[in-house]
Amino acid sequence: MIKVENITHIYEKGLPDEAVALDDVSFTIEDGSFTGIIGHTGSGKSTLLQHLNGLLKPDSGHIFVGGTDITDKKTDMLAIRRKVGLVFQYPEYQLFEETVASDVAFGPKNLGLTDEEVRLRVEEALHLVGLDIAEFGDKSPFELSGGQKRRVAIAGVVAMRPEVLILDEPTAGLDPQTHRDILDMISEIHRKQRNITILVSHNMNDVANLCDHVLVINKGKLVMDGTPEEVFAKADELSEMGLSAPPAAEFLRSLKKRGVNIENIPLSAEAAAEEIIKALSRG
Template sequence: MQIEVKNLTHIYSEGMPYETVALTDISFEIDKGEFVGIIGHTGSGKSTLIQHLNGLIKPKSGSILIDGVDITGKDVKMRDIRRQIGLVFQYPEYQLFEETVHKDVAFGPLNLGLTQEEADNRVVEAIRLVGLSYDEIADRSPFELSGGQKRRVAIAGVIAMKPQILILDEPTAGLDPKAHGDILQMIERIHEVQQNSIILVSHNMGDIAKLADKVLVMDRGKLALTGTPAEVFRQSDLLESLGLGLPPATFMMRVLESKGIQVSTDILTIEGAEEELYRILTRGKN
């Protein structure tokens, strides 16, 4: 396996009056090429957890093994970790700073020690991958772009580093429905092209159900539940008690079931719901 987190615990401002336990005894594994979704209520420790994964925060106790190497160790080079693990923060457009889009996207690759030429190639590739036209946008200032474009450029800045593991913290927060759909498609495309593992933090159960191979459910700093989307979203009572909902399609099926219509409630996506409804509605006719 690629990532192995063992008994991770973290406390903020230890010994100060504001001391808070952010993570308690978290353990999980992620395989190479897996698409993992992390869900949880605001303040459940999702952001703290993902910041541990690329060494931005050091744990109080526990270990994080990436390809068998413990990144909490002292002699680990941060540059090597950051080369392997890309982290896209919430509202990543606020980290743009360069004069042109090209220079901004090249910032990460150059920090990894690539030559200017290699970096340039990666910039072209990354901008295409996020669905923007390189020729149109490369020489413009990132500050004159639209909100959705800015976010794509910021994400391009991370994927230009070609991480084997890409972590995205609510990449669709604050976007309109169209931009939301575009970003999701883009994530799927990156996953396909770069063949990397993806960890997606999201409040949107529909997105998680559609994309993820595995779901981690966080609650007050603890790992409440892990499993495939089908396994996790079957536990609707537990999810509700954690302040989380169901994917819209699953929710609809549950409502139909409660009205006495015999449908499968293991449906996760809109497409799945469509098929199931078609099956129910045409049952009598064939």
């Protein structure tokens, strides 16, 4: 379980361009949860993620991961980074080894595992991201397509078998098919490993489909914390923050505004179609 208590983070503190990136943020993420974080660009999402694996320290407040206070100076940060895996935005820029297999092996090797254990971890992680080790293991990461590179980068974090897997906009810049493939892969990893997964995304459909819990950040403040249904019901508030509900829900809301007899606003296209059929039969 992750517990964040009243964290504040200020960049360039005391300097003219001081920026309060996180302002008194508190929330809890339960074991096994798939949590989505949404918010306008610059709202503090990436800053928050980097606090969860200890890369950044808050100016005030506490963060507990599995009961350990990771803001405590005495905490073993290596142990925390093993437990909490963070996939940065555009992680493929951080591939650097000569082969795919050695890139994915980099993290597990640093865990002090035997060569055989490392090999198994690499094979397992590549399999989880949908890449066959026999086909891709000896290739240079630089020969791969953008989507494949991103899979390799995610495999490098998955190979650490983190209890918490955090992904910062993992589908940014991908074509629609690769976007879907990467998300299917993430939800499959979540299903198999039963870890906590935390996803930052601008795609409200993805958040509605995958997540059981949604946090909304606006200008460094946590402004909503609930289920996708609870959060996306607040369409007007989201719109004021430059956000929206999933397209199907927005569409139903606009039909309703124009007088169509819509009773419920579900989040998926399929459920929205059912709702429209019901409205038509009611006349």
